[in-house]
Amino acid sequence: MSEENVWTINRCLTWTRDYLARKGDEHARLSAEWLLSAATGKDRTGLYMAFDEPLSADELTHMHGFIERRAKGEPLQYITGKTSFRFIDVACAPGVLIPRPETELLVDAALEGVDAARAMSPVHVLEIGCGTGCVSCAIASERPGTLVTATDISPTAAALARKNRDALGLADAVDIVECDLASGVSPELMGTFAVLVSNPPYIPDDVMRELPEEVADYEPELALAGGVDGLDVYRRLLALAPKALVPGGMLAVELHEDALDAAASLAREQGCWKSVEIRRDLTGRTRFIVAALAGGLPAVVPAHEPEGRIVECSQDEPAPEVVADAAAVLRAGGVVVMPTDSVYGIAAAATPSNPGHRRIFDIKRRDLAQTLPLLVSDASELDRLAIDVPSWARSLVERLWPGALTLVVRASEAVPPDYQRENGTVALRVPDSALVRELAREVGPLAATSANTHGMPAPATSADIERRIAESADLTLAAGPTPAGAASTIVDTTYGEPRIVRQGPIPAEAIAALAR
DSSP states (O other): OOGGGOOBHHHHHHHHHHHHHHTTOTTHHHHHHHHHHHHHOOOHHHHHTOTTOBOOHHHHHHHHHHHHHHHTTOOHHHHHSEEEETTEEEEOOTTSOOOOTTHHHHHHHHHHHHHHTTTSSSOEEEEESOTTSHHHHHHHHHSTTOEEEEEESOHHHHHHHHHHHHHTTOTTTEEEEESSTTTTSOTTTTTOEEEEEEOOOOBOHHHHTTOOHHHHTTSOGGGTBOOSSSOHHHHHHHHHHHHHEEEEEEEEEEOOGGGHHHHHHHHHHHSOEEEEEEEEOTTSOEEEEEEEESSOOOOOOOSSOOOOEEEEOOSSSOOHHHHHHHHHHHHTTOOEEEEOSSSEEEEEEOOTTOHHHHHHHHHHTOOTTSOOOEEOSSTTHHHHHEESOOHHHHHHHHHHOSSSEEEEEEEOTTSOGGGSOTTSEEEEEOOSOHHHHHHHHHHOOEEEEESSOTTSOOOSSGGGSOHHHHHHSSEEEEOSSOSSOSOOEEEEOSSSSOEEEEOOSSOHHHHHHHHO
């Protein structure tokens, strides 16, 4: 067979991209990757590592059908039958609203309510309008022991939510009830919920008429239309919440950006909320109402009081006693918030089975499956911690370390397995911070990541550090603003040429030029 008749992954990817672009797909490359991943079972990295691999007849048949559907405007999630949401994958199906990235922040708000009520055993959560079940399943998976009751008026949505719940092994934690609001919830549960969370239909009527065809033609109107001002269901939630929540319980609702002021006023006029807060999504748009019912949750008696100390210091000329203090905390398995040259980070000693490693993920509310980069004292650590480092990568090190450059390299045996990725790599950086380098000399490599709740902006000054983060850490070193104010540039060195994993203060053009 001639090469012209062989449909390799690369050829199919390119053709699909160009075809969908001509059909008006604004994200044709992304669509092509999603569809090809679904047809072949390979993830995005797998596709790019198998460019010359020919597609089978079955894979080509699947791609043909996928492309036809996408060209007509059908959402990718319905075609592929799934999407990712926070740390879980959920099935998607026509007739059920597709989870959106901004709704992940609604889960963050709900988890705050769960954590505040941890003295209650178990903590009960009520979700109204669960759709795929992504919110309820995320809460249950990220806070084991939490019991979630989720409702939806749509039989199709309730069935899909049960499917996702069962696939994630959460049948004992999440109860799916098909009903209008909470009409089918056991009366015995009413008044026991610490959190009521909802992403209700909230699109105002005038906005409904302007929705993109991909949404209007495929996603269910029942899950979108919120009435004249988008608050029809929200008003019913406000009436329900005081009956469903315990004193001090939380209401967390996602709404249309133009309706938040009116929604907050309605809650305040109700007179039963001790606080009503408007929060923004990742794009800066007002998106959520978070309110606390009058009264107080049961108090938690901690097994030990975290120190949460804050010490002023200098990055360039750190006092020896500050370095010694922080090093002692790290050696003892503690967690320290510290300034780097990029952003404020939260760090623990990169030693095997260090409890501080797990605490970082708990504090950030982030999946432990992620891997933390290591901050090291100087470039000599590259030879100890890495193998097979290409010469062009050493050129980057010579010019850009110390600095806001993180290199992904093949890990040597000196890197504990806890800090290696599944493919045997580790991310290393020498920060342009005398404070951090001194600590790394005293303690060894530091496993570190940005000192923020997962999904929230990384702090560039000590004033930006969330109070919860500072109180949860054993020690916070405050040194004013960080020089770069942005996370480092990450370059993967395990290929034949530099691959930018994350763009940061060092532009890709500079990386390419120095590598040459």
